[in-house]
Amino acid sequence: MQSENHKKTIYAAILGAGTVGTGVYKLCQEMKSEFVQKTGADLVVKKVLVRNASKKREGIEDAVLTDNWKEIIEDPEIDIVIEVMGGIEPAKTYIIEALEAGKQIVTANKDLLAEHGQEVMAAAEKAGADLEFEAAVAGAIPIIRPLKQSMAGNRISEVMGIVNGTTNYILTKMSEKGMDYAEALAQATELGYAEADPTADVEGYDAGRKMAIMASIAFNSRVTFPQVYTEGITKISADDIRYAKEFGYVIKLLGLARNTPEGIEVKVHPMLIDENHPLAGVKDAFNAVFVHADAMDDAMFMGRGAGQMPTASAVMGDVVDVMRNLVYNCCGRVGCSCYKQLPVKQIGETKSKFFLRIHAQDKPGVLANIASVLGNNGVSIAQVVQKSRKGGIAELVIITDEVQENNFNDAMTIFSGMSVVKEISGVIRVY
């Protein structure tokens, strides 16, 4: 039964008319009658905020464009603010002002949530309003709602996967087409996958923000972006990709978050994955997230992680949810204020397996010397292959067992001071 004050028309404003905003506007028009069927209310986009309102926007009526925030915040008819402009400010101020003015929020802004999530969520809770952000993590893939709601009967211990479409696209093209890095990045930008500043993608910051958001929800604690260790793909060379293939691996930028008895581990870095692992088949701008939890066991979510319509799909899922809440007068049901703050580990305290290439003098005793440096620092060798012997230099490929990262780094520091070790390269963690 719908309540007495059942709303027939729900007005929304979209902040931003770029890649995602244009897709959201399009779905609001194309799916109009379906939204009425699904919610019982008609959705009308009353305003679209941009920096330059006189610029023509394909597919968006000129009449709704504005560059004046006051036209939205001071309009009592507007119930839902859909923030898809990105960045911290003015997005944060606009969201908080909108909540204070009694509006509901849908946002795709991981930069904001990963750094100031606590503040904006507290504002939503105070206002008794919805703040939904499915599109902020892994594009079209439903993962926020499953973590918050569908898996609420579990203790989640691990969330990991490929959570950046741009870098997955670049690595796929480099590995499968031999494309160079710059060309693959230019294509990802052209396709609308990259952030306004693609440094966020290629340096692993975007994935780090998504991991902070997921770790916070999954472990019911607070992890902010600065607590996430991030390493991007800018140092991955064609040689690294060639060696990976030769040893039966593919390189992926992975995010890992684990809840351990000593604290939360959360990190993003390139990793070698066995070519037969399900994540190895996740290509182009697709993302995939694995979740391990006590009652549910394992679940995997896969889909398009970036791009106009996949992201707009996730945004509109939230908008429809908020519309239903408005229709039934039940906004603000899913809050975030009850959590237990857990410590977050430093990267050096976490464990990894490593793949590395060592060029060293090709003479008796050197291999034993290298093995003893590793052994003395608690690094055991799972596999060692002598790749070549040329001009008095031997090239060794070593794969270690799992080791505390601090120990591995200590061994690397010792190698850098040994005259028999000429070069260490291609150091990549192994999943």
Ligand SMILES: NC(=O)C1=CN([C@@H]2O[C@H](COP(=O)(O)OP(=O)(O)OC[C@H]3O[C@@H](n4cnc5c(N)ncnc54)[C@H](OP(=O)(O)O)[C@@H]3O)[C@@H](O)[C@H]2O)C=CC1
């Ligand atoms: N692209 C993707 O695949 C995905 C993006 N996201 C997130 O969605 C959000 C939007 O991304 P995307 O559409 O790619 O970004 P774009 O850069 O394509 O678009 C940003 C839009 O916001 C407007 N805007 C920016 N700053 C202001 C401001 N101060 N005042 C008014 N308008 C402003 C811009 O206006 P103008 O046009 O006038 O410059 C532009 O229309 C970001 O938070 C991003 O991280 C999330 C998942 C996937």
Ligand SMILES: N[C@@H](CC=O)C(=O)O
């Ligand atoms: N730049 C991001 C867009 C979606 O979050 C990505 O490439 O994944």
